[in-house]
Amino acid sequence: MKVDTARFLADLNDLRRIGAYKTGVHRPTYSAEDMESRRWLMARMEECGLDPAIDGIGNVIGRHRGPGPHLLAGSHIESQNQAGWLDGALGVVAALALARAGLPVDVAAWADEEGHYGGFLGSRSYIGELSEEEIDRLANRYHGKKLREALREAGLEGKPRLALEPGRHRAFLEMHIEQGTQLESAGLRIGVVTGIVAIWQWRIVIEGSQDHAGGTTMAERRDAGLTAVRLLAEIDRHFPTVCGPRSTWTCGRIALEPGAPSIIPGRAEILFQFRDVEEEVLRRMETRLRALIQESNRREKCPARLEPMALSRPALCDPALQSALAGAAEALAPGAWQHMPSGAGHDAQYLARHMPAAMLFVPSIGGISHHWSEDTKEEDLALGVEVLAKGAARYLAG
Amino acid sequence: MKVDTARFLADLNDLRRIGAYKTGVHRPTYSAEDMESRRWLMARMEECGLDPAIDGIGNVIGRHRGPGPHLLAGSHIESQNQAGWLDGALGVVAALALARAGLPVDVAAWADEEGHYGGFLGSRSYIGELSEEEIDRLANRYHGKKLREALREAGLEGKPRLALEPGRHRAFLEMHIEQGTQLESAGLRIGVVTGIVAIWQWRIVIEGSQDHAGGTTMAERRDAGLTAVRLLAEIDRHFPTVCGPRSTWTCGRIALEPGAPSIIPGRAEILFQFRDVEEEVLRRMETRLRALIQESNRREKCPARLEPMALSRPALCDPALQSALAGAAEALAPGAWQHMPSGAGHDAQYLARHMPAAMLFVPSIGGISHHWSEDTKEEDLALGVEVLAKGAARYLAG
Numbered sequence: 091m092k093v094d095t096a097r098f099l100a101d102l103n104d105l106r107r108i109g110a111y112k113t114g115v116h117r118p119t120y121s122a123e124d125m126e127s128r129r130w131l132m133a134r135m136e137e138c139g140l141d142p143a144i145d146g147i148g149n150v151i152g153r154h155r156g157p158g159p160h161l162l163a164g165s166h167i168e169s170q171n172q173a174g175w176l177d178g179a180l181g182v183v184a185a186l187a188l189a190r191a192g193l194p195v196d197v198a199a200w201a202d203e204e205g206h207y208g209g210f211l212g213s214r215s216y217i218g219e220l221s222e223e224e225i226d227r228l229a230n231r232y233h234g235k236k237l238r239e240a241l242r243e244a245g246l247e248g249k250p251r252l253a254l255e256p257g258r259h260r261a262f263l264e265m266h267i268e269q270g271t272q273l274e275s276a277g278l279r280i281g282v283v284t285g286i287v288a289i290w291q292w293r294i295v296i297e298g299s300q301d302h303a304g305g306t307t308m309a310e311r312r313d314a315g316l317t318a319v320r321l322l323a324e325i326d327r328h329f330p331t332v333c334g335p336r337s338t339w340t341c342g343r344i345a346l347e348p349g350a351p352s353i354i355p356g357r358a359e360i361l362f363q364f365r366d367v368e369e370e371v372l373r374r375m376e377t378r379l380r381a382l383i384q385e386s387n388r389r390e391k392c393p394a395r396l397e398p399m400a401l402s403r404p405a406l407c408d409p410a411l412q413s414a415l416a417g418a419a420e421a422l423a424p425g426a427w428q429h430m431p432s433g434a435g436h437d438a439q440y441l442a443r444h445m446p447a448a449m450l451f452v453p454s455i456g457g458i459s460h461h462w463s464e465d466t467k468e469e470d471l472a473l474g475v476e477v478l479a480k481g482a483a484r485y486l487a488g
Numbered sequence: 489m490k491v492d493t494a495r496f497l498a499d500l501n502d503l504r505r506i507g508a509y510k511t512g513v514h515r516p517t518y519s520a521e522d523m524e525s526r527r528w529l530m531a532r533m534e535e536c537g538l539d540p541a542i543d544g545i546g547n548v549i550g551r552h553r554g555p556g557p558h559l560l561a562g563s564h565i566e567s568q569n570q571a572g573w574l575d576g577a578l579g580v581v582a583a584l585a586l587a588r589a590g591l592p593v594d595v596a597a598w599a600d601e602e603g604h605y606g607g608f609l610g611s612r613s614y615i616g617e618l619s620e621e622e623i624d625r626l627a628n629r630y631h632g633k634k635l636r637e638a639l640r641e642a643g644l645e646g647k648p649r650l651a652l653e654p655g656r657h658r659a660f661l662e663m664h665i666e667q668g669t670q671l672e673s674a675g676l677r678i679g680v681v682t683g684i685v686a687i688w689q690w691r692i693v694i695e696g697s698q699d700h701a702g703g704t705t706m707a708e709r710r711d712a713g714l715t716a717v718r719l720l721a722e723i724d725r726h727f728p729t730v731c732g733p734r735s736t737w738t739c740g741r742i743a744l745e746p747g748a749p750s751i752i753p754g755r756a757e758i759l760f761q762f763r764d765v766e767e768e769v770l771r772r773m774e775t776r777l778r779a780l781i782q783e784s785n786r787r788e789k790c791p792a793r794l795e796p797m798a799l800s801r802p803a804l805c806d807p808a809l810q811s812a813l814a815g816a817a818e819a820l821a822p823g824a825w826q827h828m829p830s831g832a833g834h835d836a837q838y839l840a841r842h843m844p845a846a847m848l849f850v851p852s853i854g855g856i857s858h859h860w861s862e863d864t865k866e867e868d869l870a871l872g873v874e875v876l877a878k879g880a881a882r883y884l885a886g
Contacts, residue, residue: 271703272708323718337706340701363749432699432702434700
């Protein structure tokens, strides 16, 4: 089994021409460019001896014609607006390269991972977690077009939706750019992903009294903004003692009302999230957050309350798959790889609910992602697909 | 000398009918209702034997006909939108009551203290700190009408502006509602104002790196929001050690950019102000603020810079005037008064630059101000005007 890395790079550059924008691409889900890229992919699948099909949500799946056991591999092919050429496309073209190398792989391009209409529509549809009611309801987040209308215009209306075939696939593999700088800063070329983090997103609401900043003494005040600052400072002090080695926590917004220079804030709203691949770590962080809020409510005159906005589940990568990929990485790039979590979401997190799944990362130059200047060195792209293929072969043989 | 408190209360209630809104009033500067109230005032001045005049900025001044030494007393007569019946009006009608009682008082209603067009236009014009260029430039903050046009519609175009007559006035007196709850909570009825606080308003700008909250480790981050929280927590910890007994400090806004749940803030902008009547205390607070920012810049990866937005001057009330008012308060309401600063701005702060000035506060029920439900007990209003008159007489005799 030998991967044709030159052909792989040529395919990537070929696909890059569809919806080209500067050095990146602009292929929003179901746009003319996106649909052209799906047709391009189906033609490539034919060439590799796969049976291509496009379904009612836009998923393109190329079915291996031979006997199993099979692997499923892929990613998404649409892009964010005026974004990079590799995000999504890399995983799809890498899966194609595996099939071309003779591995028993079904290749998938999952629709709308990027969330122009809903996020992860294709992978969720495939595992049975996208209802017709949700499709009725969804609309484009930028221009408001209804999803049903977009599907009709793309010629997908009325097509059946493809679904998971229990027992057909031994595992799902997704190659992706890192979208961060960890590999680059460590001088590494491959990341074997341990899991895709869960995001626990909270809203913290603090109620005080809106008063004039001139007429109200410090002792009389019920300053919701000050309570917010004290609480966030406590979180900053305490979270390092309960987090895991790769946890992250972020306060993205602090809104004080009414937000005027001379008015004591009567209300504060904080957006706060934390991420980890381990449920136990997430629960530990939640416990500490709740304790800090309780402590704040004992100490402060402005009560704070915690509202969960979205609590996703972490998706752990399969240990045997990780081990096969790690073995391949060590064979092809000794010492130049590491295990690492994925901080961002990927289609693999949905597939992982139904089969062993794993992901392989290659470095992002400067960590740039969701921008047209996103890039990765050709030798890293080539090494990545070789590790992916070797890992897949090891896993199937193991 | 005897103040007719019944007539004083009757005048206040008479004025309240002009532009009545619920239990408050709506008399924006230069509106029909505002101009009607100015004509009403000029008629009352005539009755008291004063020579009334209205000038090119809308100031109404009733000149005492007898020999000096004279006092100047008053406040403003326009209101905030849909606001209270006492703010401004009280000080004007109290000054009228002094003149009616035979005290040698010139009565003034300064235009646009409330800032519909600029803030303190009348008192600034009177002391020579309002240029024609500024009048050309100003427009209504709510509906954008140019000040020149408003003056023309109000029939004030081309009228000369009245100016301070050096040597004519021994002092300026302004009675006002407290606009806070300090008197009420302490069970007191009179506040002898020690000074009008200066407001030192700053913008603190912190520059970080906008990154994805999933892909960027805690160690790699340059989170401008986190630096802002740490700095504000340090201010909260340090300011009580440098402030004066009546200082206040307020963070009214924390804007994190872009303000999204999953994006590490690349920029933070803080609106921060402190207030005190003493320059020395203000300078001490500034010094500590600068030291905390310097310390933050040594410790943090995101640099913070301090930008002054507006640094006003405190206006200290004249000690002899304060002492005359305090003596009168102790005589009429023994033990039921206190010295206190004014946290809000008043016309007196501009007059104080050119003559001894003082202010007298009466309680605000529930501290409510700039709202139609603003109110003060009738007995407190009556006591206030009696203290003001007795204090004025004592000062003139002293």
